[in-house]
Amino acid sequence: MKSAAPTLRFERSFLDSGHRFLAGCDEVGRGALAGPVSVGLVMIDLSAVTGLRGVRDSKLLSPADRIKLVPRIQKWALAYGVGHATAAEIDDVGLMRALQLAGNRAWEQVVVTARPDAVILDGNHDWLSPREQATLFDADNLKTGALDGVALDADALDAEIFTGCDVPVHTRIKADLQCLSVAAASVLAKVERDAMMVAYAADHPQYGWEINKGYATAGHRAAIDGLGATALHRTTWRLGTGDRITMPRVEIGG
Template structure:
């Protein structure tokens, strides 16, 4: 039986004076089409109460995720979802595009509440601004407006930490809605079902009708055919 995420880890930072804790998670990393999206949810560790039913978005049915969205928004001290487009992924690479989407979410939440610390799902901090190269011109770092709070990575944070699980739900629902809308404009790829991910049917559709502007053209999109076909 799947258990709800809790605030136990978030509250562990209170001893160090960190009252406002943000959880962050991404969706769309492995898709062939559409944006990569980063959700952020800020909780006030002194006042936030448990929010029942919230767990990693992958463990919830679509209707369950959608019903949770207004509850999460009301519960959170601040929330946001940032996106980086397929074209930006092609131009910048996936890691930098993740940071760009995270920066867009960060700028939205800091207009409401500034986190003292951020919990990031996984074991790699792709959110903090990249260090400028010694060969870069002064001020050339485009990430300078990004997250300037300490970041703590945690494997399976989306399963354990309520703020991160809530962020994953918001990001998943918003990105899925974007892909369903794009499916109406670009029928044939099945985005209303596969949400841009690499299903066999999606790859076959790309082979049949070609890629469109919302595909990540720097990725291997179509299936590799056997020699002679």
């Protein structure tokens, strides 16, 4: 698919505010029925960064082209990270909170090298910034959670949710198409998540995850109808072909 190449134009506008280290952030796996939601974070040094040819939003690239770009992006970036939140965590704390968990896990990988001054986040909703305070409901959900069959560490999740990225987060619609750092983050997240789904497919070959990567294809839904859900499915979602009105409909997304 042809598209204009993303640039550093928007990123460089942050120099006027005195920002030097800027991170682009994007998620993949939001609309899948199985597997994690994954968040990529790519930090650049605005005082030194140059362009990077070939990078596009991950959805516009072939799998082979995405894989080839990974080492180039890693060399180009000042720092990078990819964080994941599992299907069990999505069921436990909801999709937005799971995105926050995954984003904070990517954040922790980046700040080992340097701390971003600000983040550009694809979309129009800031799910990355920490919540101001927990509620009793949040705490109960965390304490009763499970991570792919293993009890979740509520204290650890509390720390991830209510700390982490605490710099300004600037949302921008279509940032993955326009901003080079965000497009690069989407590629890293997509390649890493796809590899996880291919690995999971070896133990669950009937669901076609090596092809559909956990998304809601007709074949995937039919397999769930016939075989049931696995521990890697988001069991609070509508999974099969039947209209289970007690379960939320799948969000469409990357």
